[in-house]
Amino acid sequence: MASAAGDGTRRKTACVTGGNGYIASALVKTLLEKGYAVKTTVRNPDDMEKNSHLKDLQALGPLEVLRADLVEEGSFDGAVAGCDYAFLVAAPVNLYAEDPEVNDVIEPAVHGTLNVLRSCVRAGTAYPVSKVLLEKAACAFALEHGISLVTVCPVVTVGAAPAAKVNTSVPDILSLLSGDDARISKLEFIERVTGAIPMVHIDDLCRAELFLAEEKAASGRYNCGSVNTTVVGLARFLAAKYPQYNVKTDRYAGLTEKPRVCISSAKLVGEGFEFMYKTLDEIYDDVVEYARETEPCARAIARRRELSSVVIIGDMATRRKTACVTGGSGYIASALVKMLLEKGYAVKTTVRNPDDAEKNAHLKALAALGSLEVFRADLNEEGSFDHAVAGCDYAFLVAAPVSLMPENPEKDVIEPAVHGTLNVMKSCVRAGTVKRVVLTSSVAGVSSRPLEGDGHVLDEESWSDVEFLRSTKTDETVMHARVAQAYSVSKVLVEKAAMAFAEDKGISLVTVCPAVTVGEAPAANDLTSVSIILSLLSGDDAYAGALEHIERATGSIPILHIEDLCRAEMFVAEEEAASGRYIVCGLNPTAVEIARFLAANYPQYKVNTDRFRDLPEKPRVCISSAKLVKEGFEYKYKNLDGIYGSVVEYGRALGILPY
Known part of the structure; x- marks a missing residue:
């Protein structure tokens, strides 16, 4: 029976076979997060070692676990009964098959698939050979019985999934980092057979x-792969990206640099699907982090890292780059520290009180990723940043004084921000090693200005109007309106003071102006932006009012994922030609667009789509990142689906949203 969503509408129901498998467990999770009721099948529901993740997933929504076996006809009847969609993921895989054709792989795969399809009708090496035969058998069966069948052909699949205790491709794809020769050989075998390493x-x-289940026009087969690389290409990429590991780049004689074959997903993309992970950089950022948390990958990678400590031996090119990040106990700074460590940097970060275990616990955890030093420093004390920036290649100025209840905004927010920024820059001058200073400002320094009409595009030449802000009376009924106004003024004055100082002292300065920044970060002690962006799901009226205030003040709700911000900060630091200001903004929706998107994609929450009926449907103002994109940066999170897919899960983990 279909369950009801939070707004009383019928909740769609899906069956996913093989719920204790790697891909199936991730699909179950995605469906639950999208508001589906889910039924999944396993051979033995009582095996808690294999199925414990399913119990955890039940916190996300209605999930039934049913007993079924591919070799038993009719055993899937109860699972698919009442379902809108059936995802056939389960497959028999025997890596040591004595007789692949008859008993171990091929025949069970074909027979099992047809058994599930029969249940659907009643409800309304050896491995690739089995896939070919079962596809053809399934197509013939679907044609005969009038079933709408779509086949998805994924390539080597990697990333985090709820079911961690299964054989996956993750150790294979990380073998060049872990040094596992057997798995490296497996990677080479994939390339020799396929002509590429498709991922x-x-x-x-x-x-x-x-996407294909819900898209009515979808039909036939769809390849699903975003990257085609080679072992040689992987080795060179990983050697450059993770210098803390001793990745061998010269052991692959006989393999080509470029793929001989491209597995194309043009059909899928042509019908409107957009990949979120389109580069090796994006894929490995996520997979390496997943592996560090998952045994036995974590042990293998940690062991390899211990054996591959970077030693400075004459050639300075082998020296690990060092970066200072100010304000390491803050939301954005903690995420930047984490990413720098993952990229192989040695990191120094500053906090006002290193002994505050509650605020700094995340830094102790981050130290496990690499070389991290924590220094005491205060923006108000000139010279207190000297030790932190000494010997650094880059300095990321993220720390800023924020007073949520300023009696005197000029004295409590604006002056300390300008003074503190210049104090850090003076330390950079004294250090003599800092190649570039990256100042984190905000779009608040770009967009707070009177604009009439629609169709405005604000870029790096746009500045918030300080005189207008200082002369405008704030709406005291809106959460933090007073500090937001002072914040905008401070960002303009800090940027201009820093630019003048940099020009006077010959410092290479780049300023980053991020939009409303959301997403998961190690430091979870300042979650205002996350709470605002989730307010329509949480029902928090005060934060929803703040969301409305942003649009009225800015002309849109410019949003950015924190991962893209950190990637952009590193990009402008390392790109020699980078200069001046850079706006970092993933998208510019309106409150109306957000409300409608959330109501459609998260039906388990009651989203009030009428709250913003007096606001426009389309943005009056676009905060443009054209400069950053033109210079080679590519966003990973470019739509509401991508951003909220990440942030909703984070909000649930923090308790901002119920499961």
Whole structure:
């Protein structure tokens, strides 16, 4: 029986076979997060070692676990009964098959698939050979019985999934980092057989499966792969990206640099699907983090890292780059520290009180990723940043004084911000090693200005109007309106003071102006932006009022994922030609667009789509990142689906949203 969503409408129901498998478990999770009721099948529901993740997933929504076996006809009848969609993921895989053709792989795969399809009708090496035969058998069966059948052909699939205790491609794809020779040989074998190493992130695979299920026009086969690389290409990429590991780049004689074959997903993309993970950089950022948390990958990678400590031996090119990040106990700074460590940097970060274990606990955890030093420093004390920036290649100025209840905004917010920024820059001058200073400002320094009409595009030449802000009376009924106004003024004055100082002292300065920044970060002690962006789901009226205030003040709700911000900060630091200001903004929706999107995609929450009926449907103002994109940066999170897919899960983990 279909369950009801939070707004009383019928909740769609899906069956996913093989729920204790790697891909199936991730698909179950995606469906639950999208508001589906889910039924999944396992051979033995009582095996808690294999199925414990399913119990955890039940916190996300209605999930039934049913007993079924591919070799038993009719055993899937109860699972698919009442379902709108059936995702056939389960397959027999025997890596040590004595007789692949008859008993172990091929025949069970074909027979099992047809058994599930029969249940659907009643309800309303050896491995690739089995896939070919079962596809053809399934197509013939679907044609005969009038079933709408779509086949998804994923490539090597990697990424985090709830079911961690299964054989996956993750150790294979990380073998060049872990030094596992057997798995490296397996990677070479894939390339020799396929002509490439085709990859897809598991999040993209699950999104593609759901896309094709819901897209009425979808039909036939769909390849699902975002990257085609080679072992040689992987080795060179990983050696450059993770210098803390001793990745061998010269052991692959006989393999080509470029793929001989491209596995194309043009059909899928042509019908409207967009991959989130389109580069090796994006895929490995996620997979390496997943591996560090998952045994036995974590042990293998940690062991390899211990054996591959970077030693400075004459050639300075082998020296690990060092970066200072100010304000390491803050939301954005903590995420930047994490990313720098993952990229192989040695990191120094500053906090006002290193002994505050509650605020700094995340820094102790981050130290496990690499070389991290924590220094005491205060923006108000000149010289207190000297030790932190000494010997650094880059300095990321993220720390800023924020007073949520300023009696005197000029004295409590604006003056300390300008003074503190210049104090850090003076330390950079004294250090003599800092190649570039990256100042984190805000679009608040760009967009707070009187604008009449629609169709405005604000870029790096746009500045918030300080005189207008200082002369405008704030609406005291809006959360933090007073500090927001002072914040905008401070960002303009800090930027201009820093630019003048940099020009006077010959410092290479780049300013980053991020939009409303959301997403997961190690430091979860300042979650205002996350709470605002989730307010329509949480029902928090005060934060929803703040969301409305942003649009009225800015002309849109410019949003940015924190991962893209950190990537952009590193990009402008390392790109020699970078200069001046850079706006970092992933998208410019309106409150109306957000409300409608959330109501459609998260039906389990009661989203009030009428709250913003007096606001425009389309943005009056676009905060443009054209400069950053033109210079080679590519956003990973470019739509509401991508951003909220990440942030909703984070909000649930923090308790901002119920499961």
